[in-house]
Amino acid sequence: MTDRTADILPQDQSLGRVSDQLTGIPLHFPTRRRWWIAMIIASALLLLLVISTTALFTRGVGIWGINIPVNWAFAIHNYVWWLGIGHAGTLISALLLLTGSEWRNSLNRFAETMTLFAVICAGIYPVLHLGRPWYLYWMFPYPATMGIWPQFRSPLEWDIWAVLTYLTVSLAFWYTGLIPDFAAARDRSRKRGWQIFFGITSLGWRGSAAHWQRWQQAYRVTAGLAVPLVVSVHSEVSLLFAAGQIPGWHSTIFPPYFVLGAAFSGFAVVAIIAIALRSLFALGNLVTDDHLDVLGKVLLACGLMTGYGYLFEVFDALYSGGAHEMRTLSDRLTGAYAWTYWGAIAFNFVPLQGLWWRSVRRSGWMLLSISISVAIGMWLERYMILVTSLYRDFLVSSWGAFTPTFWDWSTYLGTIGLFLVPFLLAIRFIPMISIFETEELLHKEQERPHG
């Protein structure tokens, strides 16, 4: 995928300058005003989430638009969407580390940070959807006075293990990668508060050769575990659907279809964040047009594979010949919620075709617009998968409809605040581009014989 002889970083910069530039972002924060504006908007959204969940806990899930038959709607649909976004961070970080794709080094840190907070946004949704969230602990096996245990033969029970494992491993992997950079920031900081903060977070790292050797082994093997973990987590999420009998869900294509769609939406959000950070902090020398070019190619590839999933879903329904499968297919294409199906197709795949052109991939604004379109398209796709299957199932007597209420929307917008507030704090307080990996790559490229 990457041309191994080409350099991705401009060669006319020294290791010291790169280190100063990247540690300088938290230590001498450049764009305070824009950061505060973003933070105020994000905090307002977070406040909206607090209000929405308070209303939810006081009045119950009835304030949402869910009903019988559409008992899974915004909560589960946004859960799948957020979790999918998170997966690209792990894929960039772990998969591309193992394949030696060095262009990842400018992107992996904020992609992993994005993963952490996206998984948190995802994780709260099933809890909110419980109806009685204070009984969450019933999901864990503990010797209850009632004498019963959680049901381990149900995908709903697998879910909490998968998401909590994913969150914990992502956090541990992220922190392990951060330790050397915390040490770099500690050594550059001049103010007492920063020295204490980075002194504690760097755990006393001193860059000893023996330490690096153990660190590398631990980091690489954990990366090797993280890749199958991503695939397993989103496959497990798809089993929440595929293990049921609902037409439109009960299909073997679901695990790969979900994993690819997750990577698709995630890479789109990585591109959005990369372009935003690059212009905010003048990082054009580290997040180069070549990075955008590669991201554009990956986005296009994931999009085409997701498109294959769409085709095969239709083929699957037609080939099954099942009356209910055909009914759901026609509901999707022409029913009351056909706008979600055609909207998903239009937002996901039409602007995407621009990425066949190199000049589009290398233009920040074009890639940004396409990525935003993909994020919206994948949101519509998850909506479509949820609602079009549920609103008309086997019995005509149980057909219904779903309309999102104010509280559905406010909770969803609130989770965007839940994502943005910690993400903005991370940008403010920790090095958002991996310093030592960038230096390592820059040194390698400078040493490589040219011409």
Add this chain to the structure above:
Amino acid sequence: MAEHPFGLLGEFATPEALLAAARKAREVGYRNLDAFTPFPVEGLAKVLRLPTPRISIVGLAGGLAGAAIALLMQLYVNYDYPLDVGGRPLYALSAFAVVVFELTILVSALAMIIAMLWQNGLPRLNHPIFSARHIARASKDRFFLCVLAEDAAFDSEKTAAFLQSAGALSVELVSS
């Protein structure tokens, strides 16, 4: 300076200079060597003859432990409270596979990261090396070779002269 020094620290501008100096130090008979670098330097562990780390074995053990815990837990809860769902098997290994897989990875990854920190002696509040004047640049753009005082061939004057001759930009005696 100090009566019991920690070692002598030589500063180098590039990883290549550090590697060359480390090689020379091995040749003239120094054995207790350490290096401090801003990023992992390829081949350095081999030159310094550092033992191969065994983090991956800890990972394997953690993975096996996680799988065993997950499997035994799921078997036990189904034994303790058998719930017949339409005659489906109680001990349904295919249904247990997901949680077994997740816990395998969870315990394995955590075990490796904890083992890495444990074997590196981290977290740790201070270390003699931090008293060296230039050591802050070990996280930026300088590469340091340290001959530890416990080395049999260590002699504060001769070793300093050796580091100078190996091309060190600066040589400093670090007190313990």
